[in-house]
Amino acid sequence: IVVFTDLDSTLLDTNTYSWAAARAALDALKRAHGHLVPVSSKTLVEMEPLHEALGFTDPYVVENGGGIVVPPESRLKETISFIAGSAGLVSEQRASVWALGKSYEEVVAGLREISEETGVRLLGFSSMSDADVTCLTGLSLNDARKARARQFSEPFLIIEDVLPEAEPMEAAAAKRGLTVVKGGRFWHLMGHNGKGAAVSSLIRAYTQLFGQVLTIGLGDSPNDLSFLEIVDVPVLLGMNRRLFRHSESSGKLRNYPRTGPEAWNQAVLEILSEEQEELQ
Ligand code: 2M8
Ligand code: MG
Ligand code: MG
CATH class of the missing domain: 3.40.50.1000 (HAD superfamily/HAD-like)
Incomplete structure (x- = not known):
């Protein structure tokens, strides 16, 4: 089993x-x-x-x-x-x-480009502080630091009053060989084929x-x-x-x-x- x-x-x-x-x-x-x-x-x-x-x-x-x-x-x-x-x-x-x-650097660069291309403000962990992540998740500061120590994928938030359609974001990601998937509190941008x-x-x-x-x-x-x-x-x-x-x-x-x-x-x-x- x-x-x-x-x-x-x-x-x-x-x-x-x-x-x-x-x-x-x-x-x-x-x-x-x-x-x-x-x-x-x-x-x-x-x-x-x-x-x-x-x-x-x-x-x-x-x-x-x-x-x-x-x-x-x-x-x-x-x-x-x-x-x-x-x-x-x-x-x-x-x-x-x-x-x-893909590497984390490529994924983070991709997030910036997707945000520019779609005009939707996307805020990734790399642009947040440990304290920001603590506020959002309830993790301790030390655990928030560990959550930000990323190697492969970028959790992010959509910073818009009205949640935009996911499709343009998904298309912009796909163009770059990236995928977006919804986790619990965050969206995740990744350069691989997911958990499956x-x-x-x-x-x-x-x-x-x-x-x-x-x-x-x-x-x-x-x-x-x-x-x-x-x-x-x-x-x-x-x-x-x-x-x-x-x-x-x-x-x-x-x-x-x-x-x-x-x-x-x-x-x-x-x-x-x-x-x-x-x-x-
Ligand atoms: C993030 O992941 C969760 C899991 O689905 C989410 O999207 O809400 C990740 O950044 C993870 O590293 C972190 O531990 C977790 C904390 O809630 O949030
Ligand atoms: Mg999970
Ligand atoms: Mg879960």
């Missing part, structure tokens, strides 16, 4: 960023020798301590699919190197970091290493759709089922009305116990 999970408002509480309420399901997953792969908009330096605290040795996906981080103790270390395909190995300090797209592409590489690597695996995905926002659509058991947290209205996966979708770790806990415990029943 491999669980791919978004963090903010999915495994983590929207306001306190705590995962304490999901402890029972995380423990059950460990007892079942399951794997846990966090898949987030967050940066490597934000995710590293969290990954360690969660106590799984699996890789994790940073910045909306911009990079795959493989810890030294991960059994996927060998397998992922060629599965990630065109990905480049950008760092091998504590962990191997595979980049799946990263998860797809990882599913191939897990399958190669372990044979058949059952994949579970949990998320709450539009940027999670691309990976929820390619797992065996997609779980959407929150009252946003319409996100799946055009999706082929809508039939197997499990939807829980609330977001956050309590719902995560309930969903994963339910799936694990169904799996156990099936084995008996």
Whole structure:
């Protein structure tokens, strides 16, 4: 069993960023020798301590699919190197970091051009201070600094009284080989193919290493759709089922009305116990 999970408002509480309420399901997953792969908009330096605290040795996906981080103790270390395909190995300090797209500098330059071209004021993290990010997110100043330490993607806000149509912005991004996707509080500009592409590489690597695996995905926002659509058991947290209205996966979708770790806990415990029943 491999669980791919978004963090903010999915495994983590929207306001306190705590995962304490999901402890029972995380423990059950460990007892079942399951794997846990966090898949987030967050940066490597934000995710590293969290990954360690969660106590799984699996890789994790940073910045909306911009990079795959493989810890030294991960059994996927060998397998992922060629599965990630065109990905480049950008760092091998504590962990191997595979980049799946353009550099942060290119993305930030792209945001400025898109803003000029569309005439819509777009404010990215690179133009904000740590204090700005603290105000907007409730993160501590130190965590806001980590959220701004970006390598692959740029979170931004649309600074207009009336929210403009997304299409011109999306078209201007596409022209530059970039994509925009909506996260929780922010939009994200990225030079890669999103969470889905990263998860797809990882599913191939897990399958190669372990044979058949059952994949579970949990998320709450539009940027999670691309990976929820390619797992065996997609779980959407929150009252946003319409996100799946055009999706082929809508039939197997499990939807829980609330977001956050309590719902995560309930969903994963339910799936694990169904799996156990099936084995008996
Ligand atoms: C940003 O991401 C969230 C997740 O969906 C959002 O768009 O609201 C990212 O900048 C991330 O790095 C940061 O930790 C998070 C904090 O709320 O916001
Ligand atoms: Mg989320
Ligand atoms: Mg996220």
